[in-house]
Amino acid sequence: MSFNSLIAIALGYVIFLFAVAFLAERRAIAGHSNWLQSPIIYTLSLSIYCTAWTFYGAVGYAARSGLEFVTIYLGPTLMMVGWWWVLRRLVRIGRAQRITSIADLVSSRFGKSTQLGIIVTLISVIAGTPYIALQLQSVTLSFAVFSQVEGVSWDQADFYRAAVWVAIGLAVFTVLFGTRNLDANERHHGIVMAIAVEAVVKLLALVAVGAFVVWGVAGGPGAMLARIDASEINLWDQNSGRWIGLIFLSAAAFLCLPRMFQVLVVENADERHLHIASWAFPLYLFLMSLFVVPIAVVGLDLLPAGSNPDLFVLTVPLNQGQGGLAVLSFLGGLSSATSMVIVATLALATMVSNHMVVPLWLRLQGSQHATMSGDVRHVILLSRRLSIAAILALGFLYYRVSGGGTALAAIGLISFTGAVQILPAMIGGVFWRGATGVGAAMGLITGLLIWLWSLFLPSFGADAIISEAVMTNGPWGLNWLRPQALFGITDLDPLVHGIMWSMLLNAGMFVIGSLVTFPAPLERLQGAQFVNVFDHSNAAPTWTPAAAGAEDLLIMAQRIMGGNEAQAIFEQEAKAQGKAGYLPEVTLEFIERLERELAGSVGAATAHAMIGQLIGGSSVSVEDLIAVADEAAQILEYSNRLEEKSKEQERTARALRDANAKLTALSIQKDAFLSQISHELRTPMTSIRSFSDILREGEMSTDEQARYAGIIHDEAVRLTRLLDDLLDLAVLENGQVVLHEQTGNLSDLLDRAVRTSGAYDGRLTILRHRPDENFNLTADLDRLGQVFINLISNARKYCDAATPELTIKVGRSSMGAFVDFIDNGSGIASDNQALIFEKFSRLTDGSKAGGAGLGLAICREVMQRLGGDVAYLANVAGGAFRVTLPPAKNPAKLEQT
Amino acid sequence: MNRPQRSQVMLHRANYRQRRLRDAAKLLPALGVLLWAIPLTWPAASQDAQGGIGSAGLLYVFGVWVLLIVLGAALASMMRPIIDTPEVEGSEEE
Numbered sequence: 001m002s003f004n005s006l007i008a009i010a011l012g013y014v015i016f017l018f019a020v021a022f023l024a025e026r027r028a029i030a031g032h033s034n035w036l037q038s039p040i041i042y043t044l045s046l047s048i049y050c051t052a053w054t055f056y057g058a059v060g061y062a063a064r065s066g067l068e069f070v071t072i073y074l075g076p077t078l079m080m081v082g083w084w085w086v087l088r089r090l091v092r093i094g095r096a097q098r099i100t101s102i103a104d105l106v107s108s109r110f111g112k113s114t115q116l117g118i119i120v121t122l123i124s125v126i127a128g129t130p131y132i133a134l135q136l137q138s139v140t141l142s143f144a145v146f147s148q149v150e151g152v153s154w155d156q157a158d159f160y161r162a163a164v165w166v167a168i169g170l171a172v173f174t175v176l177f178g179t180r181n182l183d184a185n186e187r188h189h190g191i192v193m194a195i196a197v198e199a200v201v202k203l204l205a206l207v208a209v210g211a212f213v214v215w216g217v218a219g220g221p222g223a224m225l226a227r228i229d230a231s232e233i234n235l236w237d238q239n240s241g242r243w244i245g246l247i248f249l250s251a252a253a254f255l256c257l258p259r260m261f262q263v264l265v266v267e268n269a270d271e272r273h274l275h276i277a278s279w280a281f282p283l284y285l286f287l288m289s290l291f292v293v294p295i296a297v298v299g300l301d302l303l304p305a306g307s308n309p310d311l312f313v314l315t316v317p318l319n320q321g322q323g324g325l326a327v328l329s330f331l332g333g334l335s336s337a338t339s340m341v342i343v344a345t346l347a348l349a350t351m352v353s354n355h356m357v358v359p360l361w362l363r364l365q366g367s368q369h370a371t372m373s374g375d376v377r378h379v380i381l382l383s384r385r386l387s388i389a390a391i392l393a394l395g396f397l398y399y400r401v402s403g404g405g406t407a408l409a410a411i412g413l414i415s416f417t418g419a420v421q422i423l424p425a426m427i428g429g430v431f432w433r434g435a436t437g438v439g440a441a442m443g444l445i446t447g448l449l450i451w452l453w454s455l456f457l458p459s460f461g462a463d464a465i466i467s468e469a470v471m472t473n474g475p476w477g478l479n480w481l482r483p484q485a486l487f488g489i490t491d492l493d494p495l496v497h498g499i500m501w502s503m504l505l506n507a508g509m510f511v512i513g514s515l516v517t518f519p520a521p522l523e524r525l526q527g528a529q530f531v532n533v534f535d536h537s538n539a540a541p542t543w544t545p546a547a548a549g550a551e552d553l554l555i556m557a558q559r560i561m562g563g564n565e566a567q568a569i570f571e572q573e574a575k576a577q578g579k580a581g582y583l584p585e586v587t588l589e590f591i592e593r594l595e596r597e598l599a600g601s602v603g604a605a606t607a608h609a610m611i612g613q614l615i616g617g618s619s620v621s622v623e624d625l626i627a628v629a630d631e632a633a634q635i636l637e638y639s640n641r642l643e644e645k646s647k648e649q650e651r652t653a654r655a656l657r658d659a660n661a662k663l664t665a666l667s668i669q670k671d672a673f674l675s676q677i678s679h680e681l682r683t684p685m686t687s688i689r690s691f692s693d694i695l696r697e698g699e700m701s702t703d704e705q706a707r708y709a710g711i712i713h714d715e716a717v718r719l720t721r722l723l724d725d726l727l728d729l730a731v732l733e734n735g736q737v738v739l740h741e742q743t744g745n746l747s748d749l750l751d752r753a754v755r756t757s758g759a760y761d762g763r764l765t766i767l768r769h770r771p772d773e774n775f776n777l778t779a780d781l782d783r784l785g786q787v788f789i790n791l792i793s794n795a796r797k798y799c800d801a802a803t804p805e806l807t808i809k810v811g812r813s814s815m816g817a818f819v820d821f822i823d824n825g826s827g828i829a830s831d832n833q834a835l836i837f838e839k840f841s842r843l844t845d846g847s848k849a850g851g852a853g854l855g856l857a858i859c860r861e862v863m864q865r866l867g868g869d870v871a872y873l874a875n876v877a878g879g880a881f882r883v884t885l886p887p888a889k890n891p892a893k894l895e896q897t
Numbered sequence: 898m899n900r901p902q903r904s905q906v907m908l909h910r911a912n913y914r915q916r917r918l919r920d921a922a923k924l925l926p927a928l929g930v931l932l933w934a935i936p937l938t939w940p941a942a943s944q945d946a947q948g949g950i951g952s953a954g955l956l957y958v959f960g961v962w963v964l965l966i967v968l969g970a971a972l973a974s975m976m977r978p979i980i981d982t983p984e985v986e987g988s989e990e991e
Binding site: 278 | 930937950951954973
């Protein structure tokens, strides 16, 4: 295998990738993007987590520290397996808010803050650059391995030259497929497809080398395990801090690395892809790391002492004369490096462009120019392309400055730790509504400073940036500020030390800062939307009505999104509003929507600023927020009242139903009474007529005449009494009665009533307690007597006991004096108790007594006129009525009733 | 205008199953953490007369990995892909 043919193969592979990306873009534009958006592609695109550092470096790592290498894969596995917790939420927020990068997420969450966007972008660039340098190094190293086989040993200049070419090639690819369109939410199908292909290549390469090592060299899994046990590698020689610390670090980095955020959230086409990726990506990681230890063990056995274990993946096949396998492995490494660099560069460039260049440019242009001059789109795309070039140039510079030695190899985990500084702000932002922008900024800056001081600057080596003296004694002799022994904690592993302090203080400052500051209105709105992303809550308007012309907005939108897209959005909105033409009414909803569309292109902060410039910066105020809250409270109040009202209506309806039932019952009673009364009137009339006929015929004795005349008289009296009752009731009901006040003794009154009611005939025994009755009262005593008579004669008529008894009991209650009439019969059924005081009512079985059913009605009318009452006592054995006597009144008043 | 509907108190059997699947999915990473924390109890090779845990440790770590992948796949395949089911976060309703 000559070096030149390797170059040819590498070039051919790169051209193949260009073709794949190009075809994928073509298919996506043609609308055949279904299979491009499959969960498999999504899972494979996540594999950019496995960079060249892991492709080559994992074996070296295993050769040096045994099982520890696996922590780098365990963290992401846990994250994916636990997707329901964090990833699902991030993906949902990313889609709902059209997030373009992790800096956009943080900036957007904390009130579309430009400053936070800049801070996150800075952290990401500082942490990401060494990592890009690392990839350039690994690619050049792998080239060097092949040239060494030919006997040509590379010097430093050769390395640099190769690195420059690799960097340029990557920049071209990224610019070509990464900045084709502006809307990051339209996704980069070409790039995603290319990295998916690369993911397959690197997996195949590593598995092929692994399989060759296990079955080709060692002779099967069993032999391999024996060889591992015999090897000089100590698989588990750990301090526990590193094991836990690195699992945490890799899990957090999986979320916070800009490139991972890009593929996980921004390029995610469908939330359901997470279902598959949740186990498929761990499977990928599993396969990637399965053969790492065998390769390391066999490499240490086969290759001469002092060989670089980082390159075993290449050198073991070469050593065994497997040129083809070595080339495949080389392509795997190349794939790992290029896919990572492309996505990382793209993500970083988007952040730099959206959060640093464009805001700066807008500020320089001034507000009046922003609406007038040239096509912003070109400016943004240009700034993105320049950012890509700049970031790759930075990576190359870093590579060159650091000298590409072992110092660089150590940077991988340090770079992870830098990226992870975003974790508290991000996780706090999406789970905690109380998180504020000030807190986030404080945490981020604290974390960045500690990371720089304790990990990043020392990584350049002793005396490179931080002098040896400062390392051992601290700056200015401040012992507690020693970079790797902050606050006097000396025994920790430097990396664990850095992770622990940066994370603790970062999170601590974030929480404290959030607790003591008060968020701006927009921040609170955004916070609510992020944290409650699953509630489908409608966004509160973030703009107040202002005079922005639809035309101005269209001009601006066109400049960012391009003419066709912008016009399509405006036309669609106009149609939705039912307006003809292209320009819709500028409603708040429309501005919201437009801002979101723009945010998909230039990030939330910039989009917000641009809209703000156009509509006069009248963003949401505290008053608006309160108004919104008030409105919600009013709606709640209103619906509460509605509910109250409907309850009231229900009550009324129930009362009406009851009344209706009563009316129906009464009407039936009345019908029965009418037939009864006709019968009652008719019976005496019939006797009177027939006996008067007999009398008219004569021819009878005087006795007979007297008897018949007596019958006629009795019947006439009965008729008169009935008519009197009716008349009496009518008078009482119409309130025409005149009461005659008298004062008398209750006992005398009762004596008279008992006598008049004919209760002394022996049929009814009357029980009284005279001392209670002995007091005077002032009322219409005749009327009161009438009530007593009625009640006593009722007892006489209706009491169904074998030896009827009536107890007349006088007592006092809070209502005044009362007289109870209690018999020992069966009483009145509870169904009928409500009816007995109605006129015309008469219990069916009472017809034998011949009453017309007016007595109790008259009683009640009388008592109410007198100012007392008569009621049925339901809870007493037997029929029982209570007459509440009228209270002692001023006689003058009574005259008026 | 209508007030937020009160969440159902009881769920159908199928929905109930889905919720428990989600609970299982939420617990899975905890299981992973637990199982992968066990190596912390292993003796370090340099201080151990037998030379440490050796390849058995390797098999254990990868075995746990396979277990998580299989469980994750099983859960994902049984779970209905829910896109728009509103969920009351924090208050599990059942």
